[in-house]
Amino acid sequence: MPATARLSSTIIGTSRASPSRSLPAFRQRCAYHSYDYAQPPPFPPAETKILSSAYAHVPEHGFTIDALKLGARDAGYLDASTNLFPRGVFDLINYHLVTQRLALKDSVQFPEAKDGKEIGVGRKVRSLTLARLRANEPVLHRWQEALAVMAQPTYIPPSLHELAALADEIWFLAGDQSVDTSWYTKRATLSTVYSATEVFMTQDTSKNFVETEQFLDNRLQDLQTVGGFMGKLGEWVNYTGHSTINVLRSKGMRI
Amino acid sequence: MSARILSPQTLARSHAPLLDFLAPRTIPSRTSPPSRQRQQLRRRRHHSTASPVGREASTQNHAPTPAQAAASSLAPPTNAATGPVSNASASTTSPPTSPRTTAPVHQLTPTQRAFLSSALRVNQTGELAAILIYAAQSPLLVRKHPHLRPLMKHMYDQEAGHYAFFNRVISKHRIRPTAMTPVWTAAASLLGWSTAFLGREAAMACTEAVETEIGTHYNEQVRVLLDWSAKCSERGESLGPELESLVAELRRIRDEELEHLDHAVENDAKEARPYEFLTEGIRAGCRGAIWVSERV
Numbered sequence: 356m357p358a359t360a361r362l363s364s365t366i367i368g369t370s371r372a373s374p375s376r377s378l379p380a381f382r383q384r385c386a387y388h389s390y391d392y393a394q395p396p397p398f399p400p401a402e403t404k405i406l407s408s409a410y411a412h413v414p415e416h417g418f419t420i421d422a423l424k425l426g427a428r429d430a431g432y433l434d435a436s437t438n439l440f441p442r443g444v445f446d447l448i449n450y451h452l453v454t455q456r457l458a459l460k461d462s463v464q465f466p467e468a469k470d471g472k473e474i475g476v477g478r479k480v481r482s483l484t485l486a487r488l489r490a491n492e493p494v495l496h497r498w499q500e501a502l503a504v505m506a507q508p509t510y511i512p513p514s515l516h517e518l519a520a521l522a523d524e525i526w527f528l529a530g531d532q533s534v535d536t537s538w539y540t541k542r543a544t545l546s547t548v549y550s551a552t553e554v555f556m557t558q559d560t561s562k563n564f565v566e567t568e569q570f571l572d573n574r575l576q577d578l579q580t581v582g583g584f585m586g587k588l589g590e591w592v593n594y595t596g597h598s599t600i601n602v603l604r605s606k607g608m609r610i
Numbered sequence: 611m612s613a614r615i616l617s618p619q620t621l622a623r624s625h626a627p628l629l630d631f632l633a634p635r636t637i638p639s640r641t642s643p644p645s646r647q648r649q650q651l652r653r654r655r656h657h658s659t660a661s662p663v664g665r666e667a668s669t670q671n672h673a674p675t676p677a678q679a680a681a682s683s684l685a686p687p688t689n690a691a692t693g694p695v696s697n698a699s700a701s702t703t704s705p706p707t708s709p710r711t712t713a714p715v716h717q718l719t720p721t722q723r724a725f726l727s728s729a730l731r732v733n734q735t736g737e738l739a740a741i742l743i744y745a746a747q748s749p750l751l752v753r754k755h756p757h758l759r760p761l762m763k764h765m766y767d768q769e770a771g772h773y774a775f776f777n778r779v780i781s782k783h784r785i786r787p788t789a790m791t792p793v794w795t796a797a798a799s800l801l802g803w804s805t806a807f808l809g810r811e812a813a814m815a816c817t818e819a820v821e822t823e824i825g826t827h828y829n830e831q832v833r834v835l836l837d838w839s840a841k842c843s844e845r846g847e848s849l850g851p852e853l854e855s856l857v858a859e860l861r862r863i864r865d866e867e868l869e870h871l872d873h874a875v876e877n878d879a880k881e882a883r884p885y886e887f888l889t890e891g892i893r894a895g896c897r898g899a900i901w902v903s904e905r906v
Contacts, residue, residue, distance in 0.1 A: 387726035388784040391715045391850030523784070532781040534734060535791045604749065610807070 397453045402439055404430040406450040413451075417497040418444050418504060445510050448501045452517045455490040456524050462486055463528065479529035481575055484549055487521065488556055488567065498557050522546045544582075548574040713848035722838065727785045728904040729831050734776035735788045735903045736824050739798035740769040743820065746802030747813050755810055761873060765817075768866050775859065788903045797899070801892070808882075815882035817874035819892035821867050827900060828864035832857060 388394075396403065409426020416422040423437045423444070440446035463486045465474055491498055505514040522542040533541060551574060556567045603610060718726070744766040752759045780787060788794070805816035835857045839849045848854075882888055 386720070386723035386785070387718065387730070389718055389723075389850065389852060391852050392717050395717070527784055532777070534777050534780050534787040536789070538787050539789060604753075610750070610803075 397457065398450070401432075401436075405432060405436065405439065406447060409447055410450060413447070413494050413497060418448050418451075418494075418501045420444060423447055442510070444504055445507075445513070448504055449513065449517065451494065451501070452521070455487060456517070456521050458490065459483060459487055459524060459528060462490075476529045476531050477575070477579065480525055480531075480545065481571070483525045483528055484545070484552070484571060485568065487525070487549070488552060488571070489564070491553065491556065492564075495557060498553075502554065502557070518546050518550060522549065525549075540582075544578050548578065713843075713846060715850040716838070716842045716845075716847040725834065726783075729827075729834075730776065730779055730783070730785055731788055732827065732900050732903045733831075734773070734780050735791075735794055735899070736827070737769055737773035737776055738791070739794050739899070740820065740824070741766060741773055742795060742798035743802035743816065744769060746799045747806040747816075750803070750806035751810060751813055758810070758877070761877075765870050765873065768870070772863050772866070775863070779856070789906050790902060794899060794903075797895075801895075805888075811878050811880075811882035812888060814874040814877045814879035815885060815888045816892055818871055818879040819889040820896055821871040821874065822889075823893050823896035823900070825864055825867050825871065828860055828867065832860050832864065835860070 398406065405423070405427045407426075408429040409423045411429075412422040412425045416425065420437065420443055423440065423446075424434045427434060427436045437443070442449070463483050465479060494501070504510060519542060522545040525545060526541055531541065548571070552567060552571045555570050556564060559567045561567075600610065744762060748759075748762045748766065751762060779785075801816065802813075806813045835849070835853060839854070839857070842849050879885075879889075
């Protein structure tokens with residue numbers, strides 16, 4: 356394990372501005388999550404201060420180094436303290452991604468049971484995804500810039516990690532309990548749906564983003580169709596296989 | 611023999627810092643060829659596996675040991691020291707109720723979290739493989755040897771319970787399941803079917819090999835967790851109710867796995883031909899699967 360970690364850090368480290376922060380974050384994701392103590396905050400206190408005040412400048416100045424500098428000043432630090440963020444603008448974007456992901460837990464509450472019936476996991480996933488998309492609203496007019504920064508080759512791996520973490524968070528909060536291969540397919544498909552919808556949303560001019568909602572519903576519908584078909588196919592193969600073996604056994608074959 | 615092992619004097623004499631009474635050193639001797647040792651072990655274990663009552667009695671016997679051990683040699687005088695351990699041994703059935711509120715809960719380091727993730731992932735995969743092996747063996751075995759039906763059902767039911775437990779743990783603690791599930795499913799089914807096809811002895815040798823590896827693996831985890839617990843209590847921290855009940859569960863599950871091992875030996879696992887080839891091959895396969903599942 357240390358060997359592979361070292362290997363990956365040397366490989367990724369060459370292509371990334373600062374591997375030091377994102378690698379432990381990556382390793383911590385999907386690691387044992389304890390309920391016995393409060394989770395530590397995602398960023399150290401000084402960084403949190405600067406980033407949160409810089410984030411307030413984003414609607415006006417966009418995801419730029421200017422916003423970071425203004426934020427540092429507001430928080431009572433020198434302009435030079437933006438050196439805390441070797442990845443510059445991407446750190447500001449990352450702050451938005453991480454805080455909004457962690458905010459989902461509190462912003463979306465599901466009623467315990469409605470008419471003695473639980474809300475389905477699919478519906479929960481839908482409302483969580485919508486809530487996360489709506490969290491982009493305040494910075495939406497600047498979001499394309501952010502997407503452009505995230506698409507820079509250096510920042511693609513951390514962006515994808517964050518996307519995967521979001522998908523994991525949504526499925527976890529929705530109460531999904533799968534522990535087989537579908538754990539992976541669910542997260543992968545939700546990631547693609549989410550990123551497609553996010554891009555669609557930046558160009559959505561409809562009132563209250565009804566078109567985005569429609570777009571999301573259509574994608575989720577597609578997923579359900581494909582997923583349902585695969586599930587039925589698996590069931591059929593399983594059933595046929597078992598009955599074949601049982602028929603052969605009943606004929607006296609020693610298998 | 612069990613009395614000798616379990617007595618506090620013996621525990622105090624051995625200088626091992628961790629005094630888990632079924633530490634792995636008993637396991638190799640259980641599978642290594644010397645037949646006298648084997649006989650002794652069988653006799654020793656026999657009473658514990660003969661009946662549910664006997665088993666209950668044996669767990670009752672085992673239960674106080676870690677606490678005694680803690681009292682005898684771990685024994686930092688703070689209350690926190692005995693807290694987790696006595697908790698773990700308190701009962702295999704009831705989850706511990708609000709243990710220590712005084713000691714602060716230890717925050718897991720990234721390394722510890724990584725260890726827990728890979729260990730629990732392996733456990734879940736292992737139990738999946740175990741139920742598949744038993745499910746594949748049962749029809750063939752029971753047809754030839756109807757008297758094995760209750761035993762196979764008993765072992766299968768226990769494994770299914772373990773599997774459900776680890777599924778819950780994995781999804782609750784947000785641990786990534788192994789990506790190799792389809793591979794392990796196919797491999798385990800094939801292993802179960804082919805050993806049952808070879809006959810009762812081969813099937814039991816398969817059980818013996820698998821349960822040996824699984825037992826060793828669980829033992830390692832219990833040891834590591836007790837080690838953390840001891841270090842935490844030295845610092846005046848506690849490991850937290852979650853991990854303490856996990857230790858208790860791991861012990862219970864390990865004991866059940868070792869019970870399966872005894873059942874296999876009682877059912878002539880040693881008569882399998884070629885015995886060495888079968889068990890060593892299967893054990894190597896298990897170790898490989900564990901190695902892979904810890905990572906992927």
